[in-house]
Amino acid sequence: MASTITLKKLGTRIREKRKSRGWTQEALAELAEIDRSYIGGVERGERNLTFSVLCQICSALNCDVAELTKGIPGGNP
Amino acid sequence: MASTITLKKLGTRIREKRKSRGWTQEALAELAEIDRSYIGGVERGERNLTFSVLCQICSALNCDVAELTKGIPGGNP
Numbered sequence: 088m089a090s091t092i093t094l095k096k097l098g099t100r101i102r103e104k105r106k107s108r109g110w111t112q113e114a115l116a117e118l119a120e121i122d123r124s125y126i127g128g129v130e131r132g133e134r135n136l137t138f139s140v141l142c143q144i145c146s147a148l149n150c151d152v153a154e155l156t157k158g159i160p161g162g163n164p
Numbered sequence: 165m166a167s168t169i170t171l172k173k174l175g176t177r178i179r180e181k182r183k184s185r186g187w188t189q190e191a192l193a194e195l196a197e198i199d200r201s202y203i204g205g206v207e208r209g210e211r212n213l214t215f216s217v218l219c220q221i222c223s224a225l226n227c228d229v230a231e232l233t234k235g236i237p238g239g240n241p
Binding site: 090093094097135136137138139141142143145146151152153154156157158159160 | 167170171174212213214215216218219220222223228229230231233234235236237
């Protein structure tokens with residue numbers, strides 16, 4: 088079970104994508120209709136988010152889930 | 165919020181991938197260490213699964229999350 092590692096990877100990619108848009112966590116949170124502190128937890132890999140929430144974040148970032156998750160979970164490291 | 169549609173899409177892809185392996189739900193459930201009835205709910209799009217569970221399913225199916233989620237959520241339909 089590499090869930091902590093995969094959640095951290097996912098969170099890092101969300102943060103990178105958000106920053107590439109020049110957005111604050113507040114801006115992403117508002118667009119995705121999610122609490123700002125929850126976005127922070129997701130970006131740090133501390134939240135085991137549901138698929139629906141992941142889709143909301145992707146919609147806000149205007150990307151698909153596949154773009155954020157390439158290589159995750161990453162076979163058997 | 166197209167979460168029902170996106171969960172159904174994801175569930176359908178998981179089912180297709182499982183069947184392409186020639187596996188029963190029981191076989192996938194055992195490999196993914198998830199309850200069989202939960203797998204059934206996921207395949208029907210009735211379960212808003214967490215990212216960790218999605219990763220467990222992908223690991224069992226030997227694919228990455230990106231492969232299962234291409235085009236999801238799919239911009240603004």
